[in-house]
Amino acid sequence: MPAILAWHDAHTLNPRQFEAYEEELCTRALGGEAVLGFLRLSRCALMGAFEDHRRALRLSYVGDRFPIIRRRTGGGSLSLDPGTLILVLAFPSPRESVKPLAELMADLCAPLLQALGQYGLGARFDAPNDMTVEGRKIGSGFLLRDGDVVVFEAALALSLDVEELLKTLRLPLEKLSATGILAARDRFAPLTAHVPDLKAAALHSTIATHMAQTLGLSSRRERPPRPAARSATTSTEDPLPDVSAFLKTPGGVVYIDVCLDGATVHRAQFTGSIHGANPKTWARLSDSLLGSDVARLGATLDRALEGFPDMIGIDRADIVYLGALCASRYALSRHLDVFAARQITIFSPDRTASAPDILAAAEVVLLPYCAKPSWCKWRHRDGCSECGFCAVGEAYHLGRQRGLQVVTITAYEHLCAVLADMKRRKVSAFLGVCCTDFFLKRDYAFVDAGIPALFIDIGGDTCYTLRLEEAAYAGRFEAEASLDARLFAKVLHWRDRLRADHEPEVGGVSGPNAIL
Ligand code: SF4
Numbered sequence: 001m002p003a004i005l006a007w008h009d010a011h012t013l014n015p016r017q018f019e020a021y022e023e024e025l026c027t028r029a030l031g032g033e034a035v036l037g038f039l040r041l042s043r044c045a046l047m048g049a050f051e052d053h054r055r056a057l058r059l060s061y062v063g064d065r066f067p068i069i070r071r072r073t074g075g076g077s078l079s080l081d082p083g084t085l086i087l088v089l090a091f092p093s094p095r096e097s098v099k100p101l102a103e104l105m106a107d108l109c110a111p112l113l114q115a116l117g118q119y120g121l122g123a124r125f126d127a128p129n130d131m132t133v134e135g136r137k138i139g140s141g142f143l144l145r146d147g148d149v150v151v152f153e154a155a156l157a158l159s160l161d162v163e164e165l166l167k168t169l170r171l172p173l174e175k176l177s178a179t180g181i182l183a184a185r186d187r188f189a190p191l192t193a194h195v196p197d198l199k200a201a202a203l204h205s206t207i208a209t210h211m212a213q214t215l216g217l218s219s220r221r222e223r224p225p226r227p228a229a230r231s232a233t234t235s236t237e238d239p240l241p242d243v244s245a246f247l248k249t250p251g252g253v254v255y256i257d258v259c260l261d262g263a264t265v266h267r268a269q270f271t272g273s274i275h276g277a278n279p280k281t282w283a284r285l286s287d288s289l290l291g292s293d294v295a296r297l298g299a300t301l302d303r304a305l306e307g308f309p310d311m312i313g314i315d316r317a318d319i320v321y322l323g324a325l326c327a328s329r330y331a332l333s334r335h336l337d338v339f340a341a342r343q344i345t346i347f348s349p350d351r352t353a354s355a356p357d358i359l360a361a362a363e364v365v366l367l368p369y370c371a372k373p374s375w376c377k378w379r380h381r382d383g384c385s386e387c388g389f390c391a392v393g394e395a396y397h398l399g400r401q402r403g404l405q406v407v408t409i410t411a412y413e414h415l416c417a418v419l420a421d422m423k424r425r426k427v428s429a430f431l432g433v434c435c436t437d438f439f440l441k442r443d444y445a446f447v448d449a450g451i452p453a454l455f456i457d458i459g460g461d462t463c464y465t466l467r468l469e470e471a472a473y474a475g476r477f478e479a480e481a482s483l484d485a486r487l488f489a490k491v492l493h494w495r496d497r498l499r500a501d502h503e504p505e506v507g508g509v510s511g512p513n514a515i516l
């Protein structure tokens, strides 16, 4: 370990200089130096190392307005302008002296929290990587161990254009708290709102001093580097996958996308807001799937993950289950003979229930009001006269025919009340229809209820793509999403067969976490 932490203020960089800037600091760390830089970036979207631009960003808004760049560290994407202070730290750290990444993340965020404390702010670390003041986010840390080098990056909001952030990132507009729905604006606490006369130079110097202490080094200020600008490297031309799956973990959402030749994997990719892992490791894991049978993805991953390195908030069992979810989606589409069945999501709170288990046990169907026509008098009410003018009527008919309770969810509070009632009545399982964005961003409502479910994704304009989530949760979303009536009917017919035959297992999937 070196004796000195060399630090500098690189001021505002063109986003296209950022890649060379990171590279220079990492090269110096590889050569045995510890280097810390402070910088701002002019308007850009800064993606996490593993993020998929199609899932992380609202590309229709970003367009040619500003560049999309990618950093070396994982975690979520950021919408940046010079109002955000970026910190890049690179230092040598022999593998044998490694702490778990989750601990290292907390340690390296601590100097920033100490510096904020000098402004009278009771900032705290909020695992896995956030820094908060009174529950509101002020910054985030991102971490990478690459061989014998550690790279820590952090973003600290000095000022924040929330409107731009919401237009740039595919984030939920609000989140639930103990006191109800918090508006997106209330989720963030930019530093200048607390310290209007903030002097950046003093802040940098204080953070550098605390960071040096944390690393057991003395600090020395240096001249900033002058990195060359490079062309943007983020590809927007990845092929669309044949089958995908996602899993929400404490470390972020992780996706697997697979392109197939028959049932053989010829391309696989992991993406998401995953913290800590090295891109080379993920690439190796993806390569290990090439040539394998998609139906056995869980088992193949289980073998390939032997000795997989430490990550934050995601473990081997998560990745194996993700592979099994992907295999089950593929098997579902084969079994139902509908390509769209690859959009069905299995929700098994304890990861033990298979798709047939859940379907055979389903007692309730939940439908979203947004799939009803905007002119329908039942649009914002629970119920349907089955007038024959839309797919929701068909779903009601098929469900009622089978004695299933069919409910139209009319608002977020209504969903919570319906789930609470189902939990109280000990409903075994349900069939839900909603957009994937809703499931991903509101999964805690389903996790709280703890009832296994199969979710059929809806198509068309969703309130997430139209940025109308707040209106939607209040039951005021006017656009129309589309329910795939053919797929819905096939799923219910399969349920009939399962219940008639007590069909135990379909698709021949076996091995770790076989779920279809
Ligand atoms: S089928 Fe039901 S939901 Fe659809 S238009 Fe008719 S009444 Fe409305």
Ligand code: SF4
Residues within 6 Å of the ligand: 368, 369, 370, 371, 433, 434, 435, 438, 458, 461, 462, 463, 464, 472, 473, 477, 481
């Ligand atoms: S599009 Fe909006 S209203 Fe419809 S299911 Fe998704 S979140 Fe709910």
